[in-house]
Amino acid sequence: MKLLAHHLLLLLMLVSFTGATAAKSPHSRIKGPFTSGPDVTQTCLTCHQEEAEEFIKDVHWTWSTVQHIPARDKKTELGKKAGINNFCIAVPSNWQRCTSCHAGYGWKDATFDFTALENIDCLVCHDTTGLYKKNPTGAGFPAEEVDLEIVVKNVGRTSRRTCGTCHFYGGGGDHVKHGDLDSSLLMPTREYDVHMGKDGPDMACQFCHQTANHKIPGQAMSVSAGEGERIGCIGCHRPAPHQSENLNDHTDAVACQTCHIPVFAKQKPTKVWGDWSKAGEDRKPEKDQFGLETYTKNQGEMRWDKNIVPTYAWYSGKSERYILGDKMTPDRPVALTRPLGSIEDMKAKIFPFKVMEGRQPYDMINNYLAVPKLFEGFWSHFDWNRAISDGMAAAGLKYSGKFGFARTKMYWRINHMVAPGEQALTCSDCHGERGRLDWKSLGYKGDPKEFGGRRKN
Numbered sequence: 135m136k137l138l139a140h141h142l143l144l145l146l147m148l149v150s151f152t153g154a155t156a157a158k159s160p161h162s163r164i165k166g167p168f169t170s171g172p173d174v175t176q177t178c179l180t181c182h183q184e185e186a187e188e189f190i191k192d193v194h195w196t197w198s199t200v201q202h203i204p205a206r207d208k209k210t211e212l213g214k215k216a217g218i219n220n221f222c223i224a225v226p227s228n229w230q231r232c233t234s235c236h237a238g239y240g241w242k243d244a245t246f247d248f249t250a251l252e253n254i255d256c257l258v259c260h261d262t263t264g265l266y267k268k269n270p271t272g273a274g275f276p277a278e279e280v281d282l283e284i285v286v287k288n289v290g291r292t293s294r295r296t297c298g299t300c301h302f303y304g305g306g307g308d309h310v311k312h313g314d315l316d317s318s319l320l321m322p323t324r325e326y327d328v329h330m331g332k333d334g335p336d337m338a339c340q341f342c343h344q345t346a347n348h349k350i351p352g353q354a355m356s357v358s359a360g361e362g363e364r365i366g367c368i369g370c371h372r373p374a375p376h377q378s379e380n381l382n383d384h385t386d387a388v389a390c391q392t393c394h395i396p397v398f399a400k401q402k403p404t405k406v407w408g409d410w411s412k413a414g415e416d417r418k419p420e421k422d423q424f425g426l427e428t429y430t431k432n433q434g435e436m437r438w439d440k441n442i443v444p445t446y447a448w449y450s451g452k453s454e455r456y457i458l459g460d461k462m463t464p465d466r467p468v469a470l471t472r473p474l475g476s477i478e479d480m481k482a483k484i485f486p487f488k489v490m491e492g493r494q495p496y497d498m499i500n501n502y503l504a505v506p507k508l509f510e511g512f513w514s515h516f517d518w519n520r521a522i523s524d525g526m527a528a529a530g531l532k533y534s535g536k537f538g539f540a541r542t543k544m545y546w547r548i549n550h551m552v553a554p555g556e557q558a559l560t561c562s563d564c565h566g567e568r569g570r571l572d573w574k575s576l577g578y579k580g581d582p583k584e585f586g587g588r589r590k591n
Contacts, residue, residue: 159290166283171239171276172252174286179251186251188348193357194237196248197225201361203455204474210457213357218458219470220408220492220542221305224505227528230273231509235300242273244528257282259296260289267299271509294330295320297339306433309402312354313442313488314550318401326400328554342369355471355547360452367391389483391548392446393559398488398548399440407437408492411539414516432513444486444548446571448475453545459531461501467491467541468503477577484576488546495522499534503542 168174179186193199198213214232218224225232226244233241238253240246247253255274257266266285269277276282298317305311309318324331329342342365343352351363367390374382384393398404403424412434420429426438454472462468475482495504495518505525506512512521518537526533564571565583579585 159288161289162287164283164286166286168282168286171255171257171274171282174282175239175252175254175256177286178254178256182256183251185348186254189237189254190248190251192349193353194350195254197236197357199353199358199362201359203359203457204452205454210359210455212359212455212457216458217357218456218503218505219305219356220410220490220494220544221311221405223410223494223508224458224525224529226505226530227507227511227525228509231271233274234268234270234272235304236274239274257285257289258299259292261285261296262290262293263288264295292338292340294338305405309399310405311490312546312550313404314395314398314548316399316402316404319550324554325557327550328552330550355453355455355473355545358453359455360450360474364451387483389449389485391552392444392484392486394552394555395444395486395548395550396553396557396559396563397441397443398486398551399442400551401440403438403440404442404488405436406439406442406488406490407435408433408490409435409539410492410494414512414518431516432508442488443570445489445545446484446576447473447487447545448477448479448482448576449473449485449487449547450475450479450482456503458505458529459502462496462503462540464496464498464501464538464540467543470542470544471546473545473547484571486548488548489543490546491541491543493539493541495537496540497522497526497531497534498536498538500532502531503540504533504537505529505531 164177168177175186189195193213196213197215198211200209201212202209203212215225222228222232229242229244229246237255237258238246239255240253255268257276258268263285266280267277269275298315298320301312301315302308302317302319303310304315309316319327319330321332322330324334328334329337343350344365345351349363352365353362371390374385376382403426410433412429413432415431415434417429417431419427422428422438424438424440428437429435450473452474454469454474456462456468456470473485473487495506496502497504504522505528506518506521507525507528508521511524512518515521519535522537523533523535561583563569565581569581573579573581
């Protein structure tokens with residue numbers, strides 16, 4: 135029995151190893167030629183119809199979820215499809231550019247058929263060759279130079295590379311959006327990320343984002359208000375993981391990430407500011423000390439930073455979201471995402487965040503943020519009024535014809551680039567005159583080490 139168990143274990147390891155040769159895979163017998171992505175998917179469906187029907191229920195396909203946002207009377211559609219941000223602004227009217235990261239083919243406009251299984255892009259998640267890529271402006275279709283037959287013969291389990299194809303490059307390029315997700319995580323050291331380090335556990339994304347029936351758990355605040363299946367450190371670690379009782383007491387009010395991710399954007403700078411009001415000006419492109427552009431005619435002014443100390447805030451797992459059409463006050467920063475929680479909320483903990491700020495267009499009469507048509511729109515003619523008119527029509531919002539630019543900010547929770555235990559924050563990093571936490575803004579009378587207590591006295 136022990137020998138049989140050993141053989142079964144070896145077999146499982148072989149199946150899970152994404153580098154397994156095509157000769158040992160049943161997919162190696164698949165015959166081409168394939169003329170398009172949907173042509174490939176039709177072949178996949180001959181064996182994987184059930185998996186396809188599972189996948190079209192996941193937010194990676196729908197780009198939409200219906201959730202209850204606190205302080206609202208009814209559930210609201212959220213997700214990339216209905217959201218707005220201060221990186222690329224919004225999906226409506228910009229489909230062909232935005233949907234190059236959709237796990238599907240042909241989402242060119244609002245008429246895309248989300249029930250058509252042949253539109254699923256199986257290869258973007260299951261390629262093991264590294265040869266597959268999408269046309270960046272092609273509504274999700276493969277790049278012309280991709281040999282689809284070679285990729286099909288070598289499909290396998292998802293990997294950090296396939297997940298990173300989209301998640302490392304969100305916001306228009308590598309290391310732009312999240313701050314804790316970029317291509318530096320493909321082969322990091324243990325010191326860079328204790329989970330993903332090649333000299334450590336070398337975990338794939340699905341080790342934590344454990345998937346069943348093609349439902350992938352874990353949702354960023356930019357697409358979720360906090361409902362749905364989530365993942366956390368206690369999926370693997372004990373709620374009181376330290377030998378020190380004092381440190382274990384901290385876990386009542388402090389998230390693991392707060393101490394174990396001292397900085398983010400460790401190697402590649404991430405975008406922290408973007409001013410769309412400057413876009414369209416005839417200025418020379420400018421670069422910073424990192425060699426990154428700080429001005430382009432397409433996107434205006436921007437700033438980058440690395441080795442960033444996070445912003446700390448109470449977070450209960452719920453968040454507020456700006457929804458297209460929400461009224462806003464132009465002279466105040468509009469929070470597109472904001473963590474909810476306070477010192478009085480016993481479900482909340484202090485978490486680390488990246489905060490992305492900027493200025494973006496809004497309708498000055500209707501007082502809501504605008505959706506401009508950028509791709510094959512503003513980026514071609516640089517006429518904001520025309521771009522906003524076209525974009526608002528696509529988004530189903532009325533446009534008054536008068537626009538301005540409003541300050542916005544987004545909170546992005548930091549979960550990756552976890553440092554080894556020996557590099558975690560120590561007492562003096564948070565407490566004392568040089569401590570990094572603003573205790574009064576968090577609701578304390580002052581440093582809890584001086585005033586006592588983990589919550590407000």
